[in-house]
Amino acid sequence: MVHGEESSWRMERAALPLNQALAYGVQAHHTAAAPPPSCFLDFQPAAAAAAYFGFGELEEALIHGGGGGASASAGVDPGVIIKGDVATAQTKTAAAGYIAGGGSGRPPTLEIFPSWPMRHQQQLHSGNSQSVGSTTDSSSAQNTMSQMELVSPASPAPRQEVMMVTTDDYSYKPGLASAPAAAAPPPSFQQQHHHPLPLHLHGGGDHDKRKQGSTRKDGKLADAKVGYLLLLLLPDSITVPAFTERRLAQNREAARKSRLRKKAYVQQLETSRIRLQQVEHELQRARSQVCCSPNSETPSDDRLIMHWMRVRIVQSLICHGIAVVQGLFVGGCSAGGDMSSGAAMFDMEYARWLDDDSKQLAELRGGLQAHLLDGNLGLIVDECMQHYDELFQLKAALARADVFHLLTGSWATPAERCFFWMGGFRPSELLKILIPQLDPLTEQQLLGICNLQQSSEQAEEALAQGLHQLHQSLADTVAAGTLNDGAAAPNYMSLMAVALEKLASLESFYQQADNLRQQTLHQMRRILTTRQAARCFLSIGEYYRRLRALSNLWASRPRDDFIGTESLSPTATELQVMHQQQQNHFSGF
Amino acid sequence: MQYGAAAEQAWYMPVVAAPSAAVETAAERVERLASEGAVVVFSVSSCCMCHAVKRLFCGMGVHPTVHELDLDPRGRELERALACLLGAATGAGAAPVVPVVFIGGRLVGAMDRVMAAHINGSLVPLLKEAGALWL
8 A cells, every 4th residue: 555655664764763662661571670771761660560561461462473464555565574683583573473463353464564654653753752851853753743744644534543552452551542533632643643542651641542452454554563663672582483474474465466466357357348248249240241241151151250259259358367367476467468368378477487497407407516316316307307398388378379479489589589490499400409418328329319300300391391281271261262352252251261270270280399399308308317318408408598698688789879989799798797687588499 | 192992992892792881880990991001091181280190101201091081971970980089079169180090000199199109219110010111
């Protein structure tokens, strides 16, 4: 939420005074000694006792954990949490647990101060400034308050955020109380908040303010924030599992993200539904036109075309829906509004595959250098094989969804596209590259690989010839009849139907090509020993990584129109910089 | 490449009462046709994948017996029988079952099985065993 994000930094800025304000409580709890000299608050013994008592309960609540709920406001800002010192990590968890435990009936997701309510900080500072003998830096308090005023929402009425560490579980008497709007706030803050919840950590304050339980969702938020601050101050002796806190924070984030995803998905479905209706209307219109024309084709052609279009529409809708969900989960959408959903989905999945690929390469390299036993290295190699199988599955799905995206290779880098053959690498070419890398090979292995090369060449040739015939027949179909008549040609619709069917068989060719690649890799695995197979996969991965890098360098090479002012070829350092800057890796495989 | 056992039958038909095609089921016919040659390919004349398979065998020096199902009066039944053999869906919108390859009377499968067999080196021994390939 905007408020949350805005106020998170504010919270950090306000953290110092808050820390100081809360310091007394910590100290009182743990040391039971006089407040530290740095504490600017001069609190009464009663308040101290109350604080101690409160902290006792706080700790209890912290330990118990759970119960935190998700509020409507922004999710946890992990950056804010982490801002605390390492030493405060435990205390943070304590606060998290507290927040979680403080609520009643809320789902156990942690809501760690996504936003600090302005009133909250206001109250605190007001409380600070009211304290006796306060050594608060008045300017900082002023600054914070002015900031809070700026950010304070216009209508605080709906906001029910609880300030500070006030819950039903414990009370900071007499000074600590959170009050609903009806409570009488200190006059100086009346105009700024409806729920004055001052953390009056000193003797004075609003005694009559009722505690506001942290039962409301937003209350958890504020409690979380306070708890965080408390945690910042709590010494390390409080041991709270840090993983709980992190886990709860993650849950919170995940819940928020899934809500957003759902919303976007529903919107997409709605637009798709509207589009479907429009297309159906067009179909009806076209059909009526066709039926009225004197040379109406046979009903079977008509039905065929409509069937085709319906199938395609439903397919695209489903893919679109899936792609939307996928996109939300992956956290991004590929650019290009004219890209089909299948293509977009593939691009996202492929980017993920590339990330996995670099990890696999690193593992292979590490395994080879560490001279692992064949058993362990074999596991890594098998994993690598599965990794490639996964890619072929993705490509098969893409062939079904959008074969043209596959065959144009727009998902691959330009340097890779140079070597494209039917939507990927050419097996015999790859083998030619690999053979010198795999020295030394036994005679039998060399023979096996040469046979493999020969058979893959034959298979490639056969597929290429089949594809060529498909192209020919498609061209003949589209050019059938008289082209001069345009769309009014007599067999136009039937011609289109036949062409559509021929296009469908395009998909099977690209699937066969991928099948060929997959079989080639599997056969290599069978021929080679484990160690050689590891080197083989490493070589393949490195080769394509280099092609990707080459594409990036090529794309980012300096191009200038000024003659003689700059060097036209990148220097070594420039190349290095560009190389490091590359983010997205796409290569054809 | 030799086209169509039906053509051969027409040649030999005269006196001998050929097994009545009406009685023979499609599956039996498929089996019979499949065992009539070392390499038998069921195809459709307009299918480009079938063309690819034919080119693959010709490239290896093999001469398969090709049965064009669209030129056969009982082609539809044969196609359905082949689909059952392969375990593929027989719906109207499903992918075509052809090409289907039999070597030495035994089913090898559709294009992907043929390619896999060729890559892993099992196709050539199979062909040699069936007598389709010398060397």
